Amino acid sequence: MLSLTFYGGANGIGGNKILLEDGDSRLFLDFGTDFAQRYHYFEEYLNPRPGLGLLDFLEMGLLPPLEGIYRRDLDPDGSILASYTSSPLYREVDVEGVLLSHAHLDHSGYISFLKGDIPIYSSAMTAFVAKAVQDSGKGDMEKEVCYLTPREHVFPKLGKDKQDGEGALRAANSKKVNARQRPFYLFDCNELTPGARRFWADTPGARDLDSRSPTPVEGIGPLRLRNFPLDHSVPGACAYAVETSLGWVVYTGDLRWHGRQGQLTRDFVQSASQLRPAVLIGEGTNAPQDADAPPGPCFTEEAVFAKALEAVRGTRGLVIADFGARNVERLLTFRETAGLTGRRLVILARDAYLLEAMGYLTPSIPNIAQDPLLAIYHDSKSNLDRWERGIRERHRAKLVTPQQIHQMQGDYVLCFSFFDINELPQVRPKEGSAYIYSSSEAHNEEQEMDVRRLQNWLRHFDIRGIGLPVKGEIPVEERGLHASGHASAAELVELIRGIHPRVFVPVHTENADYFVSGLAGSGIQVRVPQWGERMEFRQ
Numbered sequence: 001m002l003s004l005t006f007y008g009g010a011n012g013i014g015g016n017k018i019l020l021e022d023g024d025s026r027l028f029l030d031f032g033t034d035f036a037q038r039y040h041y042f043e044e045y046l047n048p049r050p051g052l053g054l055l056d057f058l059e060m061g062l063l064p065p066l067e068g069i070y071r072r073d074l075d076p077d078g079s080i081l082a083s084y085t086s087s088p089l090y091r092e093v094d095v096e097g098v099l100l101s102h103a104h105l106d107h108s109g110y111i112s113f114l115k116g117d118i119p120i121y122s123s124a125m126t127a128f129v130a131k132a133v134q135d136s137g138k139g140d141m142e143k144e145v146c147y148l149t150p151r152e153h154v155f156p157k158l159g160k161d162k163q164d165g166e167g168a169l170r171a172a173n174s175k176k177v178n179a180r181q182r183p184f185y186l187f188d189c190n191e192l193t194p195g196a197r198r199f200w201a202d203t204p205g206a207r208d209l210d211s212r213s214p215t216p217v218e219g220i221g222p223l224r225l226r227n228f229p230l231d232h233s234v235p236g237a238c239a240y241a242v243e244t245s246l247g248w249v250v251y252t253g254d255l256r257w258h259g260r261q262g263q264l265t266r267d268f269v270q271s272a273s274q275l276r277p278a279v280l281i282g283e284g285t286n287a288p289q290d291a292d293a294p295p296g297p298c299f300t301e302e303a304v305f306a307k308a309l310e311a312v313r314g315t316r317g318l319v320i321a322d323f324g325a326r327n328v329e330r331l332l333t334f335r336e337t338a339g340l341t342g343r344r345l346v347i348l349a350r351d352a353y354l355l356e357a358m359g360y361l362t363p364s365i366p367n368i369a370q371d372p373l374l375a376i377y378h379d380s381k382s383n384l385d386r387w388e389r390g391i392r393e394r395h396r397a398k399l400v401t402p403q404q405i406h407q408m409q410g411d412y413v414l415c416f417s418f419f420d421i422n423e424l425p426q427v428r429p430k431e432g433s434a435y436i437y438s439s440s441e442a443h444n445e446e447q448e449m450d451v452r453r454l455q456n457w458l459r460h461f462d463i464r465g466i467g468l469p470v471k472g473e474i475p476v477e478e479r480g481l482h483a484s485g486h487a488s489a490a491e492l493v494e495l496i497r498g499i500h501p502r503v504f505v506p507v508h509t510e511n512a513d514y515f516v517s518g519l520a521g522s523g524i525q526v527r528v529p530q531w532g533e534r535m536e537f538r539q
């Protein structure tokens, strides 16, 4: 019998953790961070305690109480999970892998807590983006998607040989214990060049990495698999199909049509419909609360390019472009606008590192060393990680200092987000500079506060903001500087009708009921999942 259990991705956007079981086979479709649930209890200065391993995550519902899937070093004597055996959701499971749809943390983040020998199945691009992001990140326990740092239990010392209290977990000594790479199975593994293999095995920081060569995918146990590359706001996104005893189960991950790779999503719909799926599990991010409300505008990446070009053309001084992290498509959009306006695009070291990683897999990514339009921001740091030193060494001729930008402001488009804005006292933008906001709107109070702070910075430096919400709304003439990573509601209904599964299960949405009315009369049954619910399917 086929069943699906939703430990995330039901009743909200993101955090997808869907357990698919068929006979003796079990696998997860994604294992992401549920940011909404995390924000429900935590914020920037109030976080789950890493020293207590799994405890805070299990207690606050960020991880389901499942025996057999989590890292032993985060619960060394098993006592943390043992205290959840009376939970109605507690059970033992033995999973054969995680099918990872893409490298956004709301789909990948909590792989961090899974045992280090559980295979991760993904596209090579998703694996490489995940590694680049982890390499250039802060070594956070909730972001150990690609490799993990073993923890050990230590007691604080009170004077000589006196131990105090219960002790806590911390990262093991970096000189003695290596980081461990997870086993990745890649759908396009055979195309890896020697450069790509070197990047995959490379140690990013002070701690050595026990690397594992990626393996080509054959299937998960007896289950046949198919993957379909998609258009989304991060490179490498895929949909999957798993052949079960009931027929094909298709999982969309996140998708859209209106990016530059839209044809991939069209091809996916075509191929998935030919499988005549028993079940389609599909994202519904843009489903509206009110099914009768007129659809909002849906901007394409092409339209964003035209709008951004107009904004850059209309600016004399420095242009600062703010777009989502890892949105490489948008980065390339701004690179083009820079080229057409006689400027250079200045990216951060972490963006350069990501472009290099992607460049090992595809020639469509500009080679930084040879690209006349790309430069790298030379920030003032006293400590550099190994990956960052590598970027500076390989691209010395490409580095641009804040002082150089200050002197020739009309020559650059600078890629900063709000979290880089404290560089401005060195850059000192002159009159006639602009900040182009090309990112999604604020989704919660914390992000709204950040937008207010950003506006204070812009006022302080007398920079014109373009595309920023004023009293919660972007001025009409400044709209269109961002294209959503997700298909519109109408497109989703068209996709579901096109694939025509027997059953549709909406996930990654706050308005699943929209699909009940949207698919009425189509002959497709809609089953809305609840958190923790086990949904069974029979012939």
Ligand SMILES: [Zn+2]
Pocket: 102, 104, 232, 254, 485
């Ligand atoms: Zn996504």
